[in-house]
Amino acid sequence: MSKYKEFQALTDAEDYFDFFELEYDERTVYVKRFHILKKYGEMIEKGKENVMTDESKLLDFYKFALISVYKNFENGYTPSAADVWSMYDNPSACGSCSTSTECNDVEEVTNGTHSCTSQPSISFN
Template identity: 65%
Template sequence: MGTLAEFEQISDTEDFFDFFDLEYDERLVQVKRFHIMKKFGELVEKASGHDFGGDEKLLEYYRFALITVYKNFENGYSPSAADVWEMFDKPSACGTCSTSTSCSSVEEVSNGVHACVSQNSISF
C-alpha cells in the first residue's frame, strides 16, 4: 500500500484495487464501476473530519471500505432505480460543471463518457 498522497491521485477504479493490492473480477468492475465508486466515495466522504490517528489508519479504513463495497456487489447487491436516478438531481462535484457545456475542462474519459478534469481531488 502506498501513501495518502498517492491515494489522492488515483482516478481509475482498477487503480484503487491495485493500490490496496486487492483481487477483483474485471467483468464485475466493468459492469458496476459507477456504482462501486459511488458507494466507495460515500464512505471516503464519511471519513473526512474523523481522527484515525494517522494516514496509515485512514488508508486501512479506505481499504476496508472498498472491500466492503466490492463484496456487496459481488454478492448481488443492486442499487434501486431511485439511487441511480438521484445522481441526476445533484450538481456535479466540481460545482461549476453541472452540464458538460458549462465547464471548459470537460474531456471524454471513455467511450463517450465525459468528466471534469479541472479538479485535482478524487471525484466519484
C-alpha cells in the first residue's frame, strides 16, 4: 500500500500525528480534537486547489498543515463562539459526518443513533 493510501485510511487525530511521526500533547489533542481536525481538513481542501501530482510533496504539505494547525492550538488558539456555533447552523446532510454536505448513505447504528456509511469516520480524501 502506498503512503498516500495509508494516509487516506487514517481516521483519528492521533493517527495523523503517528503517521507523520510527530510528537504531540495528548491532552491538547483530546480537548481540541474536533477543532484541530476541522481546521486541518480546511487546510487540506485548500491544498487540493493546488493539485499536486507528486504524492511525496502532497504528503509533505499534509504534514506541514497538521503541524501548523496543531501549533496554533498548542499556543492557545481557541475558536471564536461564531466558529463553534456555525457548525450547528450548517450541519452536514447526514447529521454525523462532518466532512460531507451531500451524504445520502445514512443508517441507524444503535438505539436511534445514525451514522454515515459512506464516510464512517473523518477523512480528508
